Amino acid sequence: MQHTVFWVLPFFLLLFSCQSGSDDAAFAKSVEMAHHKDAFLKKEVISFDFLLEFGGKERMNARLYLETNSNRARIKYKDGREIIVIKDSVFYSPGFENTDRIRFDAYTWSYFFLFPFKLTDPGTQWNDWPKDTLNGKQYLAEKLSFAPGTGDAPDDWYIAYADPESNLLQVGAYIVTANKSVEKAEEDPHAIEYRAYQLVEGIPLANYWVFWEWRDEAGLTRKLGNASLRNFTFEKLTEELFQVPEGFLSI
Secondary structure, X not given: OOOOOOOOOOOHXXXXXXXXXXXXXXXXXXXXXXXXXXHHHHOOEEEEEEEEEEOOEEEEXXXXXXXXXXXXXXXXXXXXXXXXXXXXXXXXXXXXXXXXXXXXXXXXXXXXXXXHHOOXXXXXXXXXXXXXXXXXXXXXXXXXXXXXXXXXXXXXXXEEEEOOOOOOEEEEEEOOOOOOOHHHHXXXXXXXXXXXXXXXXXXXXXXXXXXXXXXXXXXXXXXXXXXXXXXXXXXXXXXXXXXXXXXXXXX
8 A cells, every 4th residue: 555645544454354363352353342343343334424634624525335355345425536446456546636545545534444354353452451541531542563474564563442331442643663663653643542332233433533632641642633434325236336437547
């Protein structure tokens, strides 16, 4: 995955895999169970409206269509542009001014959405995280790292914070090691906060995301942006949905 902006998430292997991982990942399994992973994977496609803002400016306004097994995705922008993802291949309609962001948009937001369902994917490794308090609130917290060779950036890591009563994922702090050392990446970690969960056919989905700077001691510090997710719909899979139209380009 190309790292064209400062916090892209580069986990191709994780994005395309929904199999069970380590048997000792009790924390991860409890979070996946709270999110009703089994029920989610029995669905075929989920779609939702996605409005993303950074610095008070609109960054993306689109409807996303995702296979629940994460193999394919389609992003239909409100202005008529489109991106289609088929595993590690990305196709896009003419009209994109900044093609450097296409692969970023193709994978990052899908991964953030699917993250609570992918905590036991192959290559995931879980360890205790001693600081379970974040901004004065108590959580269940563990550190996620990756086995060598997992995805594009196996040196990346997450700190996952779950609600101690519901086990729902609340915050994921992370570093991005693309084109930099682990030490350099750890100087500027970020976090995504999942808010306003609602049940959609019995499956809890967050309606609102907040992006933050994150620090080990200070927790969530400066707000970077936010995303609103609306009109969740589970759909039947059709081949037409992810069919690449004539004239699309690839990157």
